[in-house]
Each structure stands twice: as structure tokens, then as C-alpha cells.
Amino acid sequence: MAYEINEEQKMFQESIRDFAKTVVEPRAMEIDEKGEFPWDMVEALKKNGFMGLPFAEEYGGEGADLLTLCIAIEELAKVCVNTSLILGCQELGSTPIKLGASDELKKKYLPMLASGEKLCGFGLTEPEAGSDAASMKSRAVKKGDKYVLNGTKCFITNGGVGEIFSVFAMTDPEKGVRGISAFIVEKEFPGFTVGKHENKMGIRGSSTTELIFEDCEVPAENLLWEEGKGFSLAMMTLDRTRSSIGAQGLGVAAGALEYTIGYMRERVQFGRPIAALQGLQFMVADLAMQVEAARSLVYRAACAVDSEEPGFSALSAMAKCFATDTAMKVTTDCLQLMGGYGYMKEYPIERMMRDAKITQIYEGTNQIQRVVISRALLGGK
Amino acid sequence: MEFDLNEEQTMFRQMVREFADKEIAPYAEELDGTGEFPYEIQAKMADLGLYGLPIPEEYGGAGADFVTYSIAVEEIGRVSASLSISMAAHTSLGSMPIYLFGTEEQKQRWLVDLAQGRKLGAFGLTEPEAGSDAGATRTTARLAAGEWVINGTKCFITNSGTDITSHVTITAVTGEHGGGKEISNILIPAGTPGFDVAPSYRKMGWHNSDTHELSFTDCRVPEGHLLGERGGGFKAFLKILDCGRIGVAALSVGLAQGCLDESVSYAKSRIQFGQPIGRNQGISFKCADMLVEVELARLATLKAAWLADQGRPYTREAAIAKLFASEAAMRAANSAVQIHGGYGYIEDYPVCRYFRDAKILEIGEGTSEVQRIVLSRMLGL
Ligand SMILES: Cc1cc2nc3c(=O)[nH]c(=O)nc-3n(C[C@H](O)[C@H](O)[C@H](O)COP(=O)(O)OP(=O)(O)OC[C@H]3O[C@@H](n4cnc5c(N)ncnc54)[C@H](O)[C@@H]3O)c2cc1C
Ligand SMILES: Cc1cc2nc3c(=O)[nH]c(=O)nc-3n(C[C@H](O)[C@H](O)[C@H](O)COP(=O)(O)OP(=O)(O)OC[C@H]3O[C@@H](n4cnc5c(N)ncnc54)[C@H](O)[C@@H]3O)c2cc1C
Numbered sequence: 102m103a104y105e106i107n108e109e110q111k112m113f114q115e116s117i118r119d120f121a122k123t124v125v126e127p128r129a130m131e132i133d134e135k136g137e138f139p140w141d142m143v144e145a146l147k148k149n150g151f152m153g154l155p156f157a158e159e160y161g162g163e164g165a166d167l168l169t170l171c172i173a174i175e176e177l178a179k180v181c182v183n184t185s186l187i188l189g190c191q192e193l194g195s196t197p198i199k200l201g202a203s204d205e206l207k208k209k210y211l212p213m214l215a216s217g218e219k220l221c222g223f224g225l226t227e228p229e230a231g232s233d234a235a236s237m238k239s240r241a242v243k244k245g246d247k248y249v250l251n252g253t254k255c256f257i258t259n260g261g262v263g264e265i266f267s268v269f270a271m272t273d274p275e276k277g278v279r280g281i282s283a284f285i286v287e288k289e290f291p292g293f294t295v296g297k298h299e300n301k302m303g304i305r306g307s308s309t310t311e312l313i314f315e316d317c318e319v320p321a322e323n324l325l326w327e328e329g330k331g332f333s334l335a336m337m338t339l340d341r342t343r344s345s346i347g348a349q350g351l352g353v354a355a356g357a358l359e360y361t362i363g364y365m366r367e368r369v370q371f372g373r374p375i376a377a378l379q380g381l382q383f384m385v386a387d388l389a390m391q392v393e394a395a396r397s398l399v400y401r402a403a404c405a406v407d408s409e410e411p412g413f414s415a416l417s418a419m420a421k422c423f424a425t426d427t428a429m430k431v432t433t434d435c436l437q438l439m440g441g442y443g444y445m446k447e448y449p450i451e452r453m454m455r456d457a458k459i460t461q462i463y464e465g466t467n468q469i470q471r472v473v474i475s476r477a478l479l480g481g482k
Numbered sequence: 483m484e485f486d487l488n489e490e491q492t493m494f495r496q497m498v499r500e501f502a503d504k505e506i507a508p509y510a511e512e513l514d515g516t517g518e519f520p521y522e523i524q525a526k527m528a529d530l531g532l533y534g535l536p537i538p539e540e541y542g543g544a545g546a547d548f549v550t551y552s553i554a555v556e557e558i559g560r561v562s563a564s565l566s567i568s569m570a571a572h573t574s575l576g577s578m579p580i581y582l583f584g585t586e587e588q589k590q591r592w593l594v595d596l597a598q599g600r601k602l603g604a605f606g607l608t609e610p611e612a613g614s615d616a617g618a619t620r621t622t623a624r625l626a627a628g629e630w631v632i633n634g635t636k637c638f639i640t641n642s643g644t645d646i647t648s649h650v651t652i653t654a655v656t657g658e659h660g661g662g663k664e665i666s667n668i669l670i671p672a673g674t675p676g677f678d679v680a681p682s683y684r685k686m687g688w689h690n691s692d693t694h695e696l697s698f699t700d701c702r703v704p705e706g707h708l709l710g711e712r713g714g715g716f717k718a719f720l721k722i723l724d725c726g727r728i729g730v731a732a733l734s735v736g737l738a739q740g741c742l743d744e745s746v747s748y749a750k751s752r753i754q755f756g757q758p759i760g761r762n763q764g765i766s767f768k769c770a771d772m773l774v775e776v777e778l779a780r781l782a783t784l785k786a787a788w789l790a791d792q793g794r795p796y797t798r799e800a801a802i803a804k805l806f807a808s809e810a811a812m813r814a815a816n817s818a819v820q821i822h823g824g825y826g827y828i829e830d831y832p833v834c835r836y837f838r839d840a841k842i843l844e845i846g847e848g849t850s851e852v853q854r855i856v857l858s859r860m861l862g863l
Contacts, residue, residue, distance in 0.1 A: 231823050233754040256824045300515075300829040302819075302837065370615040380851055429816065436841055440613050440849060441638045444686050444842050451686035451841075458819060458837065459827055466823055468764045 106400070110169055117176045120149055121184075129181035132306035133452045138262050139306050142184045143217060152217030155192040157199075160211035167341070168403040171348035175399075178352025179359070182456035183306035185352060187220075189345050190258045190307075193464070194221030196338040197267035197283050201325035210265060210285060222259035224268040224286075224312050225335055227252065232469050235278045235332055239270035239314065243321065248272075248284060250317040253296065256463075260310025261295050264288040267338075268312070269331045281331035285323040292317030303455030340414040341406050343464055347399040347420035350428035350460040354392050357453045358385070361435040364442075381438060388431045395424035415477035422470035425460035432457040491550055498557040501530060507561040507832075514564070514835050517682070517689045519644050523565060528599025532558070532569055537581055541589055542597035548725075548787035552732040556780070559736025560743070561832075563839035564690035566736060567846075570729035571640040571691075572596070576603020579651050579667060579722050583710030588669070592648065601648035606636035606696055607719055614852050616653070617716060621698065623654035623668050628705050630654075630668055632676070632698040643679040643694040647672045650696065653715045665715035669707045676701030687838030724797050726847045727804035728790065731783040734807035734843045737836055738776045741811075741818035744833050745769055748822055759821070768817045775814065779807035798860050805853035808843035815840035 106114065124145050132139045146152045155170050156162020165173075170192060177185035195214050198207060213219045230237040239252025250270055257266070266286045273280030286293060296311030326334055362385065365376040375381055402420035405413035432454040436443035443450045461467045487495065505526055513520055527533065535551040537543025544550075551573065559566035577596045580588055580603070595601040612618035621634025632654060636642075642650050649671045657664040670677055680695040710718050746769055749760030759765050786799035818833040819826035826833050844850045 226824070229753070231754060232759075233756075236754075236756075302827050302829065302834045369611070370613060370618070372615075378851075380854065433812065433816075433841065437844060437850065441608065441842075441845055444845060446684040446686070454841070455686070455838070458816075461820060462824055462827060466820070468762070468820075471764065 106168070106172065110172060113169060114172050114176065117151065117173050118179075120145075120151070121176045121180045125177060125184050126180035129183070130446075130449065130452065132181065132183050133303075133456075134305075134446070136300075136305040138308045139183060139187075140262075142181075143187055143220070146184070146187060147217035151188065152191060153215040154188065155195070156211055156215035160207065160215045162211070162215035166403075166407045167344060168400060168407060171345055171399055171403045174345050174348040175352035175355065175396075178349045179356030182349060182353050182453070182460075183304055185349050186258065186304060186307050189342075189349060190223070190263075191217070191221060192345055193223045193338070193342050194259065194263065194265065194267055196342055197223070197325055197334050198285060200337055200341075201283060201330065201334045202285070203322075206285065206323065206325075214265065219265055220259050220263040221265040221267070222257050222263040222312075223338070224254040224257050224266050226254060226256050228255050232466060234269070234335065235281065237269060237271060237281065239268075240274070241270040241272050241282060241284065241319070243272070246321045248319045248321060248324065250284070250286070250292070250314040250319055252314050254312040254314075255297075256299065256309055257312050258463075259308055260312055261298055261308035263308075266312065267325070268314075269335055270314075272328050272331075276329060278332045279329045281335075282328045283325040283331035283334045284319050285325065286314075286317065286319055290317055290319060302458060303452070304459050339464055340417050343417040343421040343470075344399055344402040344406060346460055346464045347395070347402065347417075347422075347424035350421075350425035350457065351392065351395045351399050353453050353457050353460070354388075354395065354424070354428040354431035357432045357435040357450055357457075358388050358392055360449060361385075361438050364439055368440075375438075384434055384438065388434055391427045392431060395420075395427040399424050412477070415474050418465070418470040418473040421464065422467045422474070425457070426467060428457040428460050429454075487549070487553070491553060494546075494550055495553045495557060498530070498532070498554050499560070501526075502557050502561045506558070506565060510562045511830060511832065511835065513562075514689045515829070519568075519692050520565065520690050521645070524568070524599065524602075524646075527558070527565070527569060531599075533572060533599030534577065534593075534597025535573065537573075537577055537593060537597040541581065542594035544597075547791040548728060549784060549791060552728055552783055552787040555729050555732035556736035556739070556783075559733035560740040562690070563733060563737055563836070563843075564688050566733045567688060567730075568602070568641060568691050570726070570733055571604070572599075572602050574726040574729045575605030575722060576641060576649075576651075578725055579605060579709060579718065580669070582721065583667065583714070583718055587706075588709065592669070595648060601646050602641045602644055603648055604639050604642040604650040605719075605722065606639045606642065606650045606652040608638050609635060610637050614849060616719065617663070617665070619653050619655055619663070619665055621652060621654045623656050623666065625656070625705060629702045630656075630705060630707060632668065632670070632701040632703070634698050636696040636698075638683070639694055639696055641692055642696055643682065644692045647692075651709055652696075652698075653719055656712055656715075659713065664713040666712050667709040667715045667718055668703065669709050670698075670701065670703055671707075674701055674703060686841065687835070688842060723847055724800045725790070727800040727853075728783065728786050728796075730843055730847045731779070731786065731800070731803035731807040734804075734811035734840075735776060735780045735783055737840055737843070738772065738779060738807070738811040738814040741814040741833060741836050742769065742772045742776055744831075744836075745772065745818045745821045752823075765821055768821060772814045772817055775810035779803070779810045782806055798857065801848075801853045801856040804847065805850055805857070809850060811843050812840045
């Protein structure tokens with residue numbers, strides 16, 4: 102039940118907060134405007150040892166727990182959701198490997214991901230299979246010592262910049278959900294191309310693309326876990342990574358609130374700072390309560406995952422859903438508090454509001470989180 | 483009681499809707515990406531007579547009532563907030579002040595081109611230090627040798643820098659009276675020396691609506707450019723804003739209706755888990771709520787417009803309509819993106835644009851908080 106952060110985590114929090122303020126924040130606006138993937142941020146995260154956070158020491162990582170990763174993502178998202186997503190996606194793309202790969206595969210792939218030498222991604226969604234991921238059409242057929250992969254994945258984060266992907270495909274369509282398998286696919290494998298790059302409302306510095314597989318040859322040993330376990334692996338992964346999306350929502354909410362409070366102290370209308378107006382004070386009080394509650398829930402869920410507490414799946418869903426709903430509410434109200442300036446690109450709040458919206462959608466929409474939570478409580482399917 | 487539109491209004495709605503669907507909607511996404519002012523579409527709208535609806539025929543307008551005007555703003559707003567606000571601001575801020583407060587000579591000189599949409603008009607009230615507190619105007623106009631000499635800065639002024647902008651009416655301090663500022667309206671033709679238009683703002687949305695900062699440095703206009711009585715500026719702009727609020731309310735209704743239409747059709751056609759997503763109560767209830775809010779917002783807006791048409795006071799109703807409709811529009815846009823899942827986050831889909839366009843509705847022509855101030859004052863608080 103403990104979710105107080107310890108001394109070590111506190112020190113870590115201070116150091117990454119400092120990094121976020123000094124290195125990341127000055128770049129945030131430009132990353133959004135140019136809509137280009139921020140390779141310099143990858144380098145900076147690498148240099149400071151942050152890329153390795155969610156990887157075990159034996160693979161060259163920092164061996165941090167999920168709570169620590171959530172703290173890192175929160176602090177980065179306070180100033181730049183795009184940069185926080187670099188870390189988030191490295192965790193998402195690699196978790197199937199950590200959970201489902203043989204020791205050999207782990208030794209082969211995890212070190213290059215832990216060092217940040219290569220970026221990774223998670224290829225589950227398809228045009229006709231979003232929330233209903235199990236209805237995927239991608240096929241993998243075993244031929245000798247290879248699987249031949251055909252199909253299209255869409256909306257894949259890091260699609261245009263990643264080199265290692267955890268990809269899900271049907272090996273036995275007759276078995277439905279139990280016919281799905283997971284593979285590690287390298288960008289260089291023949292038959293793999295990157296398709297359409299999406300032009301998005303927000304997280305414009307993140308690369309979101311289609312992944313297209315045309316008779317793509319995947320070595321049979323790159324199968325994760327065993328045939329038919331792909332969907333379980335995807336769900337086990339999401340159960341473990343959802344709090345980190347919650348942390349992203351928490352971060353953008355907290356960052357927007359902090360910025361707006363500073364603005365309200367400075368902005369004078371009717372002869373006094375707008376911070377002196379009760380209508381606005383109460384708005385801020387409401388937002389602050391929600392941010393605090395979101396933080397408690399995200400940290401709590403992360404700790405539950407770290408200790409494999411029974412029921413952590415529903416808790417993760419709650420954390421993701423609550424913190425990202427909070428992100429939307431807080432950024433929207435902060436824009437309101439900034440008046441016309443909030444709507445202008447010279448100020449960070451409109452970007453934060455655009456970035457916040459995606460957190461309610463990806464890694465399971467907030468409707469799907471509610472499905473997960475209510476099913477845990479009410480049963481049924 | 484009579485809730486139906488009359489036959490003329492009904493036919494007019496149908497005509498504007500068809501125009502919007504045929505001449506605007508197919509180009510709206512692409513236009514948004516360019517960030518340019520859409521002169522061609524503007525000209526077509528002018529041909530339809532949409533730029534001078536409430537202006538009497540003797541000044542080149544259509545002599546229509548405010549209900550008809552609201553219908554036009556709503557129907558254009560259903561497909562493009564940018565074009566709708568440009569038309570609404572032109573009418574209520576650009577033209578109405580001249581119609582309401584101008585001399586016969588001023589009306590003859592300026593109104594005809596405006597009402598026929600050959601020229602666009604703007605109104606400059608807001609300043610860097612005078613937003614909600616519009617009375618804090620610092621711009622000064624000093625009478626010297628039969629000319630007004632104007633100095634100051636206006637910000638966020640819609641329609642102020644297009645190729646066809648004829649003028650901007652500004653509020654300026656023209657003297658002092660018993661310790662208070664004497665505020666007057668002065669009409670400044672585009673291109674007057676000393677009147678500088680800064681490059682367009684970069685905004686979250688309303689990408690095809692023209693917004694600039696304006697600066698005046700010893701800018702001189704003839705004494706006869708005073709609009710209305712000297713010292714009557716404060717009262718005048720309160721009246722102008724009442725009318726403007728009907729416009730923003732109508733635009734909000736249109737945007738919310740657009741969100742509802744898109745959401746319902748998507749909810750019917752998008753299949754997940756073997757059925758249209760609209761079969762899930764989590765989605766259908768959201769649509770039902772949206773419908774309720776659109777309907778209420780429209781009723782409130784038309785009531786305010788109807789009161790204006792009866793020549794009765796409508797400050798209260800305009801504030802209610804603007805407050806409720808704009809907040810409903812933001813909620814609708816948020817729901818619409820959510821209902822579209824990942825696709826709602828992609829710029830190819832109209833709801834993505836609606837989301838970015840919605841937030842400013844709660845800010846322009848008096849923020850939501852300012853509407854609450856108006857209403858609480860009317861309650862005697
Ligand atoms: C920028 C971005 C990055 C992404 N990154 C990745 C990635 O790296 N890897 C990856 O695999 N995917 C990724 N995605 C995909 C994302 O996870 C999906 O968009 C998401 O799961 C929703 O799927 P969908 O878009 O098909 O929406 P749909 O599933 O079609 O949902 C449409 C609407 O229906 C609702 N809905 C669906 N089913 C139900 C139900 N049973 N009950 C109630 N409501 C329901 C949804 O909540 C939503 O509101 C990304 C998406 C975006 C936009
Ligand atoms: C795209 C766009 C187009 C515009 N077009 C025009 C135009 O054509 N002409 C024009 O003159 N102006 C225009 N405006 C300006 C717009 O009307 C102002 O932005 C608006 O009135 C708010 O002023 P502000 O931005 O200075 O915010 P502020 O007044 O600084 O408000 C900041 C926050 O404080 C709140 N607040 C302020 N005072 C109080 C109070 N007493 N009690 C409670 N809360 C309070 C506000 O509600 C807001 O939440 C436009 C703005 C934009 C963004």
C-alpha cells in the first residue's frame with residue numbers, strides 16, 4: 102500500500118526535474134512547431150542515463166522500478182510531452198521483450214534499447230482493429246525457420262524512427278484471440294516498410310506511422326513466449342505500462358497548472374492580479390485537487406505493479422483514466438485562465454491542451470479503461 | 483409561443499447549409515493547413531449576401547432579422563469556424579458600429595462595400611493591458627488641427643489585416659471627465675500612415691481567420707472619423723458586444739452541431755467488437771448529451787436573437803446564450819474527438835479541427851467569466 106516516495110526517489114525526482122527545466126523545456130515549443138522527432142532529446146536522455154531507466158542492470162540499464170519511471174515521465178511531461186514519450190515508448194516497445202523473450206533474445210535486444218542506441222515501438226493497432234485489437238488481420242505463417250508476416254499496423258509511435266518493434270499477428274486465425282502471436286521485428290528485415298506519417302493535433306514531435314509488412318521475413322527464434330500467447334502478452338504489457346501514460350497525463354496537467362499559476366500572479370486586470378479573483382481561485386483549487394489525486398493514484402498504481410499486487414490491472418486502468426481525464430480538464434481550464442494569450446502559440450498552454458488529448462486515447466481509450474475497471478468489479482465481458 | 487422558423491428563414495437555412503456543404507466543407511481541412519485567408523470562398527459567401535444580413539437594404543445589406551443572421555452564422559460554423567467568425571466579426575464588430583452609431587454620411591461611405599462583402603471590417607477594443615478590463619484602454623486619440631492623432635496598441639483583432647479590410651474601429655481615450663477616462667470610437671481606414679499591422683498571430687485554431695496586433699504611432703485621421711458621440715465609446719462597445727455575443731453563440735451552436743453530426747455518423751459506421759461503436763452506451767450516451775446541449779444552446783441563441791428582433795433588451799439572454807453555447811461547443815468537440823478514437827487526433831478528420839477551433843469560443847467577445855459577471859450583476863450581486 103505504501104506509495105510515498107523514498108529518499109532515493111526524491112533525489113532522482115530533483116535531478117530529472119532540473120534536467121527537464123534546463124535541457125528540455127527550452128526546446129519544447131520548437132519541437133511542436135517543427136513537428137520533427139527530437140533526436141537531440143534522445144541524445145540528452147542517453148547522456149544523462151535516463152534512457153536506461155526501465156531496463157535491468159544486467160542489460161546495461163538502471164534497473165529502476167515503475168514508480169521511478171513514472172516520476173521521470175511526469176517531470177518530463179510537465180514541460181514537453183514529446184520528450185516524455187521517448188521514454189514512455191521505449192518502455193512500451195520493450196516490455197513484451199522483457200516479459201516474453203528467451204534469455205538469448207533479451208541479451209540480443211535489451212542492451213541496445215537500454216543504452217538508447219536504438220529506439221523501439223509497439224505494433225498492435227490496425228485500421229480495423231483499434232480498441233478491438235484481437236480482431237487484427239495481420240498474418241504470420243511459419244515457413245521453415247522463418248515466419249512470413251503480412252499486414253498493416255497503424256498509428257505506431259516511433260514508426261519512423263524506431264528500429265526494433267514488438268509486433269502482433271495472427272498465427273492461427275481459427276483460434277481467434279488465442280491464435281495471436283508476438284514477434285520482434287527489426288526495421289532491416291526484408292518486406293518491412295514504414296507507411297503513412299500522420300499529421301496530428303498534438304505530440305507533433307512524435308513519429309506516428311503505419312508499419313507495412315509484405316512477406317516480411319522474421320526469424321522463427323524472434324517469436325516471443327510461444328505461439329498463441331501474443332494477445333496475453335499485449336495485455337500483460339498494457340497492464341504494466343498504463344500507469345506511465347497516467348504519469349504523462351499527470352505531468353502535463355501539473356506543468357500547465359504551474360505555468361498558469363505564475364501567469365495569474367502577473368496578469369493584472371481591473372487593477373489587480375487576476376489571481377485575486379475568487380472565481381479563478383476556486384478554479385485553481387479544483388484543478389490542484391485533481392492533480393494531487395491523480396498523482397496519488399498514479400504512484401499507487403505504479404507501486405502495485407512493482408510489487409505485483411493482485412488487482413494491479415484495474416488499478417493501472419484507474420490511474421491511466423483518471424490522470425489523463427485530469428490532464429484534459431486541467432489544460433482546458435488553464436487555457437481559459439490565460440484568456441486570449443492561452444490560444445496563442447507563443448505560450449505553452451495551447452500545446453499542452455493538444456498534447457493532453459492523446460493521453461485519453463492511446464494505450465486503450467478511456468472508455469476501454471472503464472471497461473477494464475467495471476469488468477473487474479462487475480464481472481462479465 | 484411560436485418555435486418554428488418562418489418559411490423564409492427555413493428556406494434560407496437550407497440554402498446556407500447546402501452552400502456550406504458544397505463550397506466550404508470539402509476544402510476546410512486543406513485550408514486549415516494553409517493558415518491563409520480564404521478569399522475565394524469569402525467572395526462566394528459575399529455573392530450569397532451573407533456579409534450584410536442585418537444591414538438594411540438602403541446600405542447594401544439584406545435587411546434580414548437577427549434570427550436569420552444567427553442561422554447563417556450557425557450553418558457556416560457547422561463546417562468552418564474560421565469562415566463563420568470572420569463573417570460574424572465583420573458583421574457585428576466591423577459593420578454594426580457604423581450602422582448603429584454612424585452619421586448618415588459615414589453609413590453611405592462605409593457600409594455599402596461592407597454589407598456587400600467587397601470589404602471587411604474590424605473592431606479594435608482589446609489591448610495588451612486591457613482584455614476583460616476593456617475600460618482600461620490606453621490608446622489615446624488627441625485632437626490637433628482638425629485631426630485625431632492616435633497612439634497605442636491593439637491586440638488580437640479579427641479581420642484587421644486582410645487585403646480587403648476597409649477599416650478598423652478602435653476605442654481610444656480622447657480625454658478625461660471628472661477623473662474618469664473619456665473613451666470614444668474612431669474609425670481608422672486601412673493603410674492610414676502610422677497604422678501598422680503586425681504579421682498574423684499563430685493560433686491553436688481559427689487558422690483561416692485573420693488576427694493581428696495593430697499599432698498606431700502618430701496615426702492621423704480626420705476629425706469626422708469619430709464614430710458616435712465623443713465620450714460615448716464605453717456604452718457603445720457594450721452594445722456592440724451584446725450583438726457580437728449572439729454571433730459567437732450561433733457559431734458555437736454550429737460547431738457543436740458539426741461535432742454531433744460527425745460523431746453520430748462515425749458511431750454508426752465504425753465497427754469494433756463486431757458491432758458499431760454507437761451500440762455501446764458509453765458512446766451513445768455521450769451523443770445523447772451532445773444532442774441535449776446543442777438543442778438548448780440553439781434555443782438560447784435564437785431567443786436572444788428574437789428579442790433583438792423585437793427591439794427588446796437582450797443583454798441577459800445574449801450572455802446566457804454565449805456562455806452556455808460556447809462551453810457546450812468545447813464539451814462537444816472534446817467528446818467528438820474521443821468518439822473518433824485515434825482517428826480524431828489526426829488532422830484529416832474535421833473533429834480534430836473542431837477541437838482546436840472550439841476553445842476560443844469561451845474566450846472571445848467576453849470570456850465565460852465575464853458572462854458570469856454580467857449575469858451575476860443582473861441578479862443584483
Ligand atoms: C498518436 C497516436 C499514437 C499511437 N501509438 C500507438 C502505438 O505505439 N502502438 C499501437 O499499437 N497503437 C498506437 N495507437 C493506437 C491507439 O492505441 C488506438 O487509437 C486506440 O486504441 C483506439 O483505437 P481506434 O483509434 O481504432 O478507436 P476505436 O477502437 O475505433 O474507438 C472509437 C471509439 O469507440 C470507443 N469504443 C470502442 N470500443 C468500445 C466499447 N466496447 N465500449 C465503449 N466504447 C468503445 C472508443 O473508446 C472510442 O471512443 C496510437 C494512436 C495515436 C493516435
Ligand atoms: C482569436 C482571437 C480573436 C479576437 N478578436 C478580437 C477582435 O476582433 N476585437 C477585439 O477587440 N478583441 C478580440 N479578441 C480579444 C478577446 O476579446 C480577449 O482575448 C478577451 O476579451 C479576453 O481578454 P484577455 O485575453 O486579455 O484575457 P484576460 O482579461 O487577461 O483574462 C484572463 C483570465 O482572467 C479572467 N478574468 C479577467 N477578469 C476577471 C474578473 N473580473 N473576474 C473573473 N475572471 C476574470 C478571464 O475570464 C480569463 O480567464 C480576440 C481574441 C482572440 C484570441
